[in-house]
Amino acid sequence: MALKELQIRNIRPTDRVTQCTDDRGLYLEVHPNGSKLWRYKYRYMGKQKRLALGRYPDVGLAEARKRRDDARRQLEAGTDPLAERKHEKLVAVFKSANTFGEIAKEYIDKQVAQGQADTTTQKANWLLEQLEPIAARPVADLKPIDLLAALKRIEAKGKHETARRCRSFAGRVFRYAVATGRGESDPSSILRGALVVPKVKHHAAILDPKQMGELLRAIDAYSGHAITRLAMQVSPHVMARPGELRMAEWSEFDLEKAVWKIPAERMKMRRPHEVPLSRQVLAYLDELFALTGPDGYVFPAFHTSRRPLSENTVNQSFRRMGYAVGEVTAHGLRTTASTLLNESGKWSPDAIERSLAHADANSIRGVYNRGRYWDERVAMHQWWSDYLDEMRENAPTDQPDKIRARA
Structure with missing residues (x-):
């Protein structure tokens, strides 16, 4: 019943x-x-x-x-x-053991094990912090609307570029989850076009030889810390990214052969890079050696030799010298070199790109070209250092034909 x-x-x-x-x-x-x-x-x-x-x-x-x-x-x-x-x-x-946050941390750790640069790892961890609203959610349960809500929260603060980078980072985590059997799809893929496209902001750079000459004279007259002055003096010559230069170690330099060998783990493209050293750079390094050599960082922090110079030191020094944010940056010195070297018409674009350590759009061609152009680059770096000296001394005109005439 x-x-x-x-x-x-x-x-x-x-x-x-x-x-x-x-x-x-x-x-x-x-x-x-x-x-x-x-x-x-x-x-x-x-x-x-x-x-x-x-x-x-x-x-x-x-x-x-x-x-x-x-x-x-x-x-x-x-x-x-x-x-x-x-x-x-x-x-x-x-699912509870495979949240977006846990898988993202695992993905970052995997990249570190494969030689990811410390700065890239720090950026990835920072992006994960921005995605905190979805970090505790099972990755398999997340839908496009969940990710979009988190990205719109960032976008609402006016951080359009951060939102774009977070979407890209989230996509890599979702694809890793799918590849390891813990996710079903990448919801970030259908959000293309859903975010505000940030305006491209190029690094502020001086492209006028006369103004560049004035900057070089201002650097020489810099009354701050000698290591900072030398970092600013070396930067225009070597064309390296600011992070690559400030984290340089004495063990990477062969002063007799005049070459700086940067290991792959510090390079943006994860490939080892060699920089020819001009006579002017060797002179700066000789002065630096007396201050910071023979071991450790070439440009150590002021308070401890166990850490490199802060990433903001050079740019802050430019500000103290009276240069505004939109006038010049440490990274913008690469743009200066690229522009004026190309305008000279003396050097092949491939040699310039190799010195800037840019990746070749054609991966096969990039591997083939890795060891090429060395002799041309050695000559080009010396020419560039000589031209920097000339800009400092004479403040030449910014007309391209005058630049070619010098060559």
């Missing part, structure tokens, strides 16, 4: 477990401590099984019958309800 709600409320426990049968395999299991538990008894593949359906009164009679009927439908479809329940629990545990 089917149970009734009033009858269930009036059931009193005994000194042993008792069962009160409802209908079609559903029954209420009453324990001596007063617990009343719904159970569904069924047979699957010839074996007797039972499925827990909840605790009374949290699960009432009507809800218990509904859960029993759901289980019966699974049986009719050829599925074992108990096995399906265990599978769902395993999936839930698996």
Whole structure:
């Protein structure tokens, strides 16, 4: 006889477990401590099984019958309800252990193990911090709207470039999750066009030879720390990225052969890079050697030799010298070199690009060209240093034909 709600409320426990049968395999299991538990008894593949359906009164009679009927439908479809329940629990545990944040950290650690630069790792961790709203969510449950909401939150603060970079970073994490069997898709891929496209901001650079000459004279007259002055003096000559220069170590320099060998892990493109050293650079390094050599960082921090010069030191020095943010930056000195070297017409674009350590758009050609143009680059770096001296001394005109005439 089917149970009734009033009858269930009036059931009193005994000194042993008792069962009160409802209908079609559903029954209420009453324990001596007063617990009343719904159970569904069924047979699957010839074996007797039972499925827990909840605790009374949290699960009432009507809800218990509904859960029993759901289980019966699974049986009719050829599925074992108990096995399906265990599978769902395993999936839930698996998802909770594979949040976006956890997988992102694993992805970053993997990149570090493969030689990712420290600065790139720091940026990746910072991007992960910006995506904090989705960090605790199972990666397999995240939908495009969830990621978009997190990105719009960043965009609302006016950080359009940060939002774009976060979308790109999230895409790499999602694809890593898919590749390792913990994700199903990359929801970032369909968000292209959903964010404000930031205006491209080029690094401020001086392209007028006369103004460049004035900057070089201002650097020579800099009254601040000698290491900072020398960092500013060397930068225009070597065409390196600011991070590559400030983290340079004495062990990377072969002063006799006049070459600076930068290891792959410090390069943006993850390839080792060699820089020819002109006579002027060797003279600066000779002065530096007396201050910071022979071991450790060439440009150490002021308070400790165990850390390199701060990434903001050179740019802050430019500001103190009276140059505004939009006039010149340490990175912009690479643009100055690239522009004036190309305008000279004396050097092949490939040699200039190799000295700037830019990646070749054609990967096969890039590998083939890695060892080429060395002799031309040696001559070009000396020419460039001589031209910098001339700009300092004479402040020549900015007309391209005059530049070519000098060559």
